[in-house]
Amino acid sequence: MNAVLFAATVLIWGTTWIAIAFEVGPVPVLVSVFYRFAAAAAILLVALAATGRLRVPPRRDQPFVLAQALCLFCCNFICFYAAAGRLPSGLISVVFSLSTIFNAVGARVFFGAPITGRTVGAAALGVAGLALLFGRDAAAGLSGDAPTGLGLALLGTLFFSLGNMLSRRNSAAGVTPVTATAWGMLYGALALLGLVALTRTPVVAPPDARYVAALLYLAAVGSVVGFTAYLSLVARIGSTKAAYATVLFPVVALALSTVFEGYRWHWTGFVGLALTLAGNVVVFTGAAPRAPSPAAPALVPRPR
Template identity: 30%
Template sequence: MFHRDLSSFLALCLIWGTTWIGITIGIERVPAVMFAGTRFTAAGILLIVILSCRDGLQLPDRQSGVRLAIVSVLSITLCYGPMFWGMNHVSSGTAAVLEMSMTPVALLCFAIGLREEAWSAARFAAVAIGVVGLSILFLPDTVSAGEEGTSWLPILGAAAVTWAAISSAFGSILARPLMAAQSSAYIAAWTNLIGGLVLVLGSLIFEEGAAASLTEIWEWEAFAAWAYLVVFGSLIGYTIYMRLIRDVGSRAGSFAFVSPVIAVTIGVVFNSETVTILDICGMILMLGAAYFSMRGSDGVTLEGPAPQSATKISSET
């Protein structure tokens, strides 16, 4: 079990550490929320088709459907909508620190608050070390963001990015009991589809140029980036993430300490970006935090607690 979870975790870190390239390319050419919404919707449809070919089409039942809808909106719609809006008003470094650091913190707090996991001082210490590492890695950009003046927009933007991480974490923990009755792929499929469709609707209502982008032929770079995100970022990556949430609980959030290291490394290798000694120190702290967060206090990797029963799902939805 440990080796399977470790392999899944490393695969998730690698996949989500490379998706920033596709996101950057895509949102430069297509309205950001529409780009995300169509990506998740397409991934959801593809995964549902794949599962239907294997097991037949299985629609969510009424009892679990309410929770699944809530999970979808929290994990996808209320995450990516505010996040893209907020990133327009804060520096990339500030957004990275807020979103990446809040993800594991919120996951752990919600898991404990909803009694999915027990309190662990060692886990909180590991997460705290990771947050320090993130701050060190993105410190120059974060500091420069404080020179933008007294406008409320940077504050609201930072709040939106923070909310995005909290919303996603809450949705992820709420999804865990659903996987007592359904596979992680099934939950990922419907979450992508429902959350993506609501994102598309929101984009059509609020985002400038959204409707036109559905009828235009995208540049090949944007389409290639979109296809990569559909297949790897959402269809494969999100399914792996759901499986890790089921099997190791909030420890899955430790990807937030590894994926930025992969992204920075790719930037150095392929884009001739530079790193400083301070950057390297931050990345070492982040990798160490991920390592200790994925392990128990006795040095042996632990599996997360078993998901709640299907009976409890119906009583809580």
């Protein structure tokens, strides 16, 4: 069963990037992200209510759940969707995999966790990998879309990691990840709707069957099933081992990008991917195999 959950997590989260790329086009980014999380929130809230597991976070925790929602189900995806119009989806997944290193820095800033030499080395590998992956595009001219896409992907990863910090705080306060995610998706959808109204962004209906299929996949499978599979894996084998799944996401995403988006490989890309993945492996292998304390739950990447 553990192998099935692990494989499901890697395949689901590894394929969400190409589904995001399929949504890029006539529908504005804000509207596409709103569609996704409005649908995901409806699915998850109804499922929890039907099974008697729906809980409302205490009033004292609501501001932190809202902040988590803005980071994990709003701002980061605005950046990722905007980046998808400028970069192959597989490269965005590589940037996102650096969230493990961002998390290590965030844990130091917000919770006083030490930054080890292993973490610094992993960061160096990650930066070197990104330089090789994006260097040829950047050298071709800074006026291109690649540098902007890279910046947006990095900003989205930063928001994602900040959401992880808030998730850690909420878990320590007794708000379960499922509860925070269900309400967070709703709050994120409402925030996105507010941005749509504030910016007077035109609400465009899904233009074709491919867009609808990608939307349903992202909402039901990518956001709900993927999250449930990952949480089940964490409960069975622990967060440290389960987090190894994030190392494999870019492999799946880049393979799909090669097939569907015509991503062209160069030797620098292979080396850059290897270095970036190696940085993530170094971070994970540096964690001690012990159970997290109730007061400071393990920090784990949230699903895509």
